[in-house]
Amino acid sequence: MSIEKRLTDNGIILPEAPRPVANYIPATLVGKLLFVSGQLCLDQGKLNPDHIGKIGKNVTVENGVSAAKLCAINILAQAKAALGDLESIKSCVRLGGFINAAPGFTALPPIMNGASDLMVAILGEAGKHTRTTIGVAELPMGAAVEVEAIFEVK
Amino acid sequence: MSIEKRLTDNGIILPEAPRPVANYIPATLVGKLLFVSGQLCLDQGKLNPDHIGKIGKNVTVENGVSAAKLCAINILAQAKAALGDLESIKSCVRLGGFINAAPGFTALPPIMNGASDLMVAILGEAGKHTRTTIGVAELPMGAAVEVEAIFEVK
Amino acid sequence: MSIEKRLTDNGIILPEAPRPVANYIPATLVGKLLFVSGQLCLDQGKLNPDHIGKIGKNVTVENGVSAAKLCAINILAQAKAALGDLESIKSCVRLGGFINAAPGFTALPPIMNGASDLMVAILGEAGKHTRTTIGVAELPMGAAVEVEAIFEVK
Numbered sequence A, B, C: 001m002s003i004e005k006r007l008t009d010n011g012i013i014l015p016e017a018p019r020p021v022a023n024y025i026p027a028t029l030v031g032k033l034l035f036v037s038g039q040l041c042l043d044q045g046k047l048n049p050d051h052i053g054k055i056g057k058n059v060t061v062e063n064g065v066s067a068a069k070l071c072a073i074n075i076l077a078q079a080k081a082a083l084g085d086l087e088s089i090k091s092c093v094r095l096g097g098f099i100n101a102a103p104g105f106t107a108l109p110p111i112m113n114g115a116s117d118l119m120v121a122i123l124g125e126a127g128k129h130t131r132t133t134i135g136v137a138e139l140p141m142g143a144a145v146e147v148e149a150i151f152e153v154k
Helices: A003-009 A061-083 A108-127 B003-009 B061-083 B108-127 C003-009 C061-083 C108-127
Strands: A027-030 A033-040 A089-100 A130-136 A145-153 B027-030 B033-040 B089-100 B130-136 B145-153 C027-030 C033-040 C089-100 C130-136 C145-153
Touching: A003 A108, A027 A061, A027 C089, A033 A061, A033 A089, A061 A089, A061 A108, A061 A145, A089 A108, A089 B027, A089 C130, A108 A130, A108 A145, A130 B089, A130 B130, A130 B145, A130 C130, A145 C130, B003 B108, B027 B061, B033 B061, B033 B089, B061 B089, B061 B108, B061 B145, B089 B108, B089 C027, B108 B130, B108 B145, B130 C089, B130 C130, B130 C145, C003 C108, C027 C061, C033 C061, C033 C089, C061 C089, C061 C108, C061 C145, C089 C108, C108 C130, C108 C145
Parallel strands: A033 C130, A089 A130, A130 B033, B089 B130, B130 C033, C089 C130
Antiparallel strands: A027 A033, A033 A145, A089 A145, B027 B033, B033 B145, B089 B145, C027 C033, C033 C145, C089 C145
């Protein structure tokens, strides 16, 4: 099944891939590796109030999972903008997950599953990746989740 | 000296390399680079109570160092499971160390040395790696240390 | 314009690239990728008191930006020591920025711009990189900022 069809089947419309406003770029291809900058849980370019703050405090687990999913969607949007076509992705190599965790909130992997599950839903077996999940002290704009990625291209 | 002999000489028995229960994988080879997912300080698959919590608060420095060593052992277990044989490792390229630090605990590098020293004890000069060590707010399951790795294979 | 000339024009004298005192190395080349260990905001090898602590608490935003710039300078010093000549850098692939953020301080990207801007000032368009910026709980020695890097070489 094509990646575009899987996006449609999952009801996902990739957002515009915003250009950073500072001296960095959203993605870069080096050899066969595509590095994607850390993506916040923006929803069509905006941070939903439900996705601002600390999971385990003012952000619910359910909203944390959807925040991680949004990060993964934004990663795919950046990959598509960089590559032209998601079909040129061979595999997702690594996701780095940064969870804005309230003190004592240690159930971080289920939050990060929101990103991992999306990647597999869209890329299939090729979406299975290595990952590292940590709880961070703060994230830009108070975002609940940030995720970075490395892909292998064909 | 062979890597297996160094493991024996150091009294290390690599644990079973557990498969993640979610949509990610413990290790993946891309070209000559082996990426290994963040490994917690599990001891033969279980988190020792001495290795749960924050270093500088309820986890001692000594237990923090042994926690970092366990992360490195689990990384080698995952590398062996992925490659079949640790002898195919050319070098350890990078370790990322995530220390569950109590507020004000900044002596993070000596903790991370538990992982770095193990890597060099087992891989010799090839075990010398770049590394980044940070203190994080929370880790999965309250683990004291998490370490991720990239290796180069022959 | 040469990289050395840009360093001079920006008034930057690269410091001695210190060797780590533990079992790790400051930089390693794997294929075309140069990995550089996380660098603290040392100024000619010492941590300025203005760059110790948490940004948004006892470290000002201005000092946070200069701390991030120092990290980038130290990264270039390590790259030069590893490669012999900065002219062999093809591009900066990725910066990972770790900001020692006071609780509630979320304006992390402007701090990290201190590193990103330096990289572009010295490497030009080749200095534009992907990046991930997070707020961490603690950093070694209480440093305000730590930055790690990956470069592509020619």
